[in-house]
Amino acid sequence: MTGNMLIAQSGGPSMVINQSLVGAVLAAKASNKIVEIYGALHGIQGIFDEDFIDLRAEPEEVLLKVAQTPSSALGSVRRKPTSDDCRALFAVLAKRNIRYFFYIGGNDSAETANIIAQEAEAQGYDLRCFHIPKTIDNDLLCNDHTPGYGSAARFVACAVRGDDLDNRALGGVKIDVIMGRNAGFLTAAAALARQDPDDGPHLVYVPERPFTLERFVSDVGECLAKYKRCVVAVSEGIRGEDGRAIAESFSNEVDAHGNVQLTSGALGENLAAVIREKLKVKRVRADTFGFIQRCFVGVASEVDAREARLVGSAAVQAAVGGKYRSGTITMTRLPGASYQIDYSVAPLSAVAKHTRELPDCYINSEGNNVTGLFLDYARPIVGPLPVTARFNQLRGRR
Secondary structure, three states: OOEEEEEEEOOOOOOOHHHHHHHHHHHHHOOOOEEEEEEEOOHHHHHHOOOEEEOOOOOHHHHHHHHOOOOOOOOOOOOOOOHHHHHHHHHHHHHOOEEEEEEEEOHHHHHHHHHHHHHHHHOOOOOEEEEEEOOOOOOOOOOOOOOOHHHHHHHHHHHHHHHHHHHHHHOEEEEEEEOOOOOOHHHHHHHHHOOOOOOOOOEEEOOOOEOOHHHHHHHHHHHHHHHOEEEEEEEOOOEOOOOOEHHHHHOOOEOOOOOEOOOOOHHHHHHHHHHHHHHOOOOEEEEEOHHHHOOOOOOOOHHHHHHHHHHHHHHHHHHHHOOOOEEEEEEEEOOOOOOOEEEEEEOHHHOOOOOOOOOHHHEOOOOOOEOHHHHHHHHHHHOOOOOOOOOHHHOOOO
């Protein structure tokens, strides 16, 4: 089918989401099935507003620079379309003979793409509708990992290593709150910061294990006894034994998909207050990494950037190939000693809305750290980290 193409970005930005955008645009330029290439500003909201830019007109040197730039170059949105929205959307697409639609984002964006694909079929609008995966949370089903995760994980590992050096110099307890509503992949990446056995983070807490203040205080106390200091990496989505996110009690803001906003400083400050009170530690500090871990400049993983470009290209190739009317690109790690990824197409319904969690084998039995299996999983995605050094005479001293 010959026609025009529309692409948009949705959800939280990442360091490599523009790699996927540019990968799709370059593949579309090389295809004889796609004529005009439009970019919608601020996701599906830009379609309703008919706020488009001509991406075919952008020179390749500009596209390549944008690809290396963090955040969503087209702007983003969090909006879930209704059936009435889709009717209005198809009227806009028909006006420009848009027959190829690509939406870059996470599971909520996959849900949006699935709704559009289903409504297009129900209303008889001939459209190829594809989701291009992106999420720093790494929680998309059917994927070994997702573009955006490797770079955010690299930022987390570097930031926690810096925090550990700071804590080593001044002592006390440092708590870092890291993004991750339902999945602990990003928080687990803090463990990559360790070079030596006594390096932090000494404790890692993820949403997949129940969190209790009593156990937290005990764990920190044991670390203080062993190391005379303690660095903690904790997910914003840690849950109590009732399954409810602890941070929900500090927030009442809800997005268009019904998610309670968890990214604030309240969780870290409350945990710090507990340690001060229960363990009588004078120096206790907490930082919430928040949105800074999504678009930090200069720390993107090279592997992540390359893979993000490839998934964008793969989506266009699948759409123009004629075999699929809709779908999402998935990433599968091939078995073997060397790291290799296979790209394929899965139904939109397979990844829409629902999420996966950090596997049990990546979490230690005590629920306060990760295993070596996780480190083996994450290292190829994140890439080599900066090396730090200490005086030999200080090793082994606390």
